[in-house]
Amino acid sequence: MGTSTELEAPQYSHMRDISSASDATVVPQRNTTPEHPVRTKEPLRTSISRFIIWVFVSGGTLSLPAMVVLCFVPILGLFVLPAVACLITALVYGVSHLAYLLLAQEDAPPRRTLPFVTWSWSRCLRVDRAVFMYLREGFRLFALYVGDWFYRKIAGAKVSVKSNIHYGSPRPNMRLDVYVPLNSDGPTDANARPTIVFLPPQLRFLPRGRILFSSLGRNLASQLECIVVIPDISTYPSGGRIPQQMEDTRIVLRWVAEHVTRYGGDARKVYLAGHGQSGLLALLVPVQQAVVQARDLEELGKGKEVPNGLRDLSIYAREVLVPDIAGIIMFSGIADVDRHIIYESMQGVHNISLVRRICGPTQKTSLQHSPNHLLYASRNFDVKRRLPQKFLLIHGGLDQSVEHIQSEMMKELLRGISVTDVRLSVYEEIGHWGIILGLMGRMRGSTSRAVTNQLFAFLHD
Incomplete structure (x- = not known):
């Protein structure tokens, strides 16, 4: 049985100065979204x-x-x-x-x-180990998807699904699904439900990850009494890097603010969630906007000196106005890209990983896409009131893909800027995919029940 522990986070001694990081590429100008890379023909x-x-x-x-x-x-x-x-x-x-x-x-x-x-030889062994680990988790994910399909055929649906909805992405064939509990009263419900927007992590060779996570959407909607939205998000390399992914995320949030009430959701209680690299995406969208807005206010008010590294920072797709986010839910998420790339290098898998390609490729861009570094660099600004005021960080203690110190450092930094409602749980016997797979498996097991109770309390407090 996995037990949840709240760990004391280390201090900020490893934080790098963004302004001193190496930069081999041109930093995008403010208010612009960099073009995605063009995929060249394979030799x-x-x-x-x-x-x-x-x-x-x-x-x-x-x-x-x-x-x-x-x-x-x-x-x-x-x-x-x-x-x-x-x-x-x-x-x-x-x-x-x-x-x-x-x-x-x-x-x-x-x-x-x-x-x-x-x-x-040693790197080959480490790559082989990673390949077998991801194949194992991939089979489990596929088995849960197939099992959920048969279960729904036999037991019947408890959730209504509105699927294949265009949400306005500039990239083709980007859609979302909405999962609504069958007892939801729609727009006339006086007690509108909270809404979880879950960003599916990018899975190699599966450009439409939202379909594979359909059982997660059904289970969360049913067990948590909430509306769940799972969108398609641009994938690397065909759809671009993190700027394009953040643009899609902002457009999804705008769509949710405009349409979720017709499904019985509360537009004031939108929670953004993600797993692994998509957890980074969920975290970076509000953090980047909050840091840039606080920096601009400091420059206009002639306040504290702005670090050089933050002067180049911009809000991707700033023209897409997004609503206030009630909270962030991060499952085994990445908060420090630079540290994670170093960790992947030690694991021998950095060359086959997506993180450096999506969030880099230079050290400076990696730091600018790291919520931990952005919050640390802007710690003297008034960032708190521009951030969501609730954070739930859940990590597996046996996670060998993303260190649980990522979530611990995130908690410490948020507490350092006076965000009071920050909840961290590390489940000691759970790996990288264990929590999500448990939530997809109709909530069986003590750990899945504990996580479900945490999520319910977080949404309905």
Whole structure:
């Protein structure tokens, strides 16, 4: 059983000065949204290499069990055992190279001939470990989706779903789904329900993540007695980096403010939620706006000196007016991009991760997309009153994808600027996907029930 602990957060000694960070790219001007990268045509040699390695890894994985059995056959085993050792070694390289060919070619270092892969044995092992971990969680996520589909067919729906609603993104085919409890009275309900806008994390090769998280929307709407909105958000590389994702998020929030009342929701009680990198997105939207507005007020009022790093900061898609957000819910979220990239480098997976590509690629842009660093740099400004006044940070103590210190530091910084309602829970026996998968699995288990109770109290206090 996972237990929740509230940990003492460390101090700010690791915080970098944004103004001194290296910057190899041009910082976007204020009130503009940078253009997303253009995806260049993939070299033929990369496609051929990927196909060859895919065939080898598939065939080698299927033949390995039979070869292991043959190792126990007298005499024959003497010849098969070296072949098994060679095959395992080749598969260690093959799996990591396949991961690089699938995930690491965007924004890769310049290569003259061969595609970008790693030949470090230790890094290959770490990449293989990450691949198997994500495959395991991916199968669990898919199984929950299929199980939820069959469950709804047998037990019937408890939630009404309004799906495929265009919300106004400038990018094509961006839609959202609204999950409404069946006992909701619609716009005439005097006790309008709170609304959770859950930003689905980007999953490789699945540009429409909202569909995979449909069981999460149904469960949250049913158990928490709230309206749940799950939108499509731009994905890298076709849809752009974090500026385009933040623009989509702001447009979604505007849509919610204008339309949620017709579904029985309260436009004054909108909570923005996310998991992992989408947790960063949910946090950065209000933090960036609050910091820039507080900075502009300081400049106009000739107040405290503005750090150089904050002078370049802008609100992405500022022309999209968004309502006040009642609170932030962050599941295993990233709050310090720079620290997370260093952590991924130590894990050996930074080249196949999306975080550096979406939030970077330079150190300066990574810091400017880090809520922790923005709050620390603006700690002497009047940021508090421009932020949501409620924060719920939930993290797994066994999370090997995002350190739980990310949430702990976020809590410390928010408390440091006098945000009083900051709730942090670290569930000691839960990994990166455990909390979300538990909430998707019809709330079974003590940890899922504890998280559900936390969410209910947070929404209805």
